[in-house]
Amino acid sequence: MSGVAFPEGITVRPVDPTTDLPVISGLFETCDLVDVGHRDHDDDWITDSWASPAFAGGWVAERDSEAVGYLELEWHEPSHAIDTFLLVHPQERARGLRPAMLGFQETEARTRVPGLDLVRSTGSASDPTLAPNCEGGGYTLARTFWHMERSLDPPPEPRPVPAGVEIRRADRDGDDVVLYEVLEESFRGHYASEPRTFEGFLAEYRSTLEDRSLALIADVRGEPAGVCTLLMPDRVGWVGDLGVLPRFRSRGIGRALLLAGFGVLASRGAATARLNVDGQNETGATRLYRSVGMDVRREFSVYEKAFGAAG
Secondary structure: OOOOOOOOOEEEEEEEOOHHHHHHHHHHHHHHHHHOOOOOOHHHHHHHHHHOOOOOEEEEEEOOOEEEEEEEEEEEOOOEEEEEEEOOOOHHHOOOOOHHHHHHHHHHHHHHOOOOOEEEEEOOOOOOOOHHHHHHHEEEEEEEEEEEEEEOOOOOOOOOOOEEEEEEEEEOOOOHHHHHHHHHHHHHOOOOOOOHHHHHHHHHHHHOOOHHHHEEEEEOOOOOEEEEEEEEEOOOEEEEEEEHHHOOOOOOOHHHHHHHHHHHHHHHOOOOOEEEEEEEOOOHHHHHHHHHHEEEEEEEEEEEEEEEOOO
């Protein structure tokens, strides 16, 4: 196990996507019930992550054949940074499992990322052992991300879009390229945003692109200005990505796309709309989301550890 000393009785093995979904789903649910009091994950997120071109490996930590930890690595080549998500069973949080898994993830990251510079590790902010474990391993708090939500019952009333703006389904020839280019430019320079190839984008967004009502484009007098992608895992409505090109911001386009997205999700039977957002987003996204009635549902913390040439 990469030379890392794990607590006595713990074994670690690679995840098997063909058989391990119930195992990992059960661990998520156990942690959710302790951390936030209710089930708070969708199995689609797990399987989509395993199928993503950025998936760089997953491992299950077990005690007496029961899953007590899960580690997932994500890498967007050719970046020198890797992102991880680490889940630890509540009964193992005081037994040293997370510190061992943090060391394990660094070792595994080095085998996958040439010239590793940075590891970003995400966990539930409501886990009281997250901060001391990460800080004790040399990590520093870099960011907080929020899951925000609002009710879609009753559905939001349709509102006029800004003058000169048309919001439409992304179902025209060439719209895959439009979605890709607008999202790449909109998120360039944002925290932890890594460039993607067009092929990688198609693989990552395959479920949205299979149903064109879940991808919206805002045109300003015929020119693409913004996009909104939507998801419906387990019949819960999610806004995947909302991006507006810098030169078109502060015109109400993001709000119009968001409200149109809410309407699509409501029409598909979603009772709530949710999204994931960087709590320190520099473009004012959190203010926009609050202004349309969204509240913080849950918080996640991102810890970083830098390596560089000396790492």
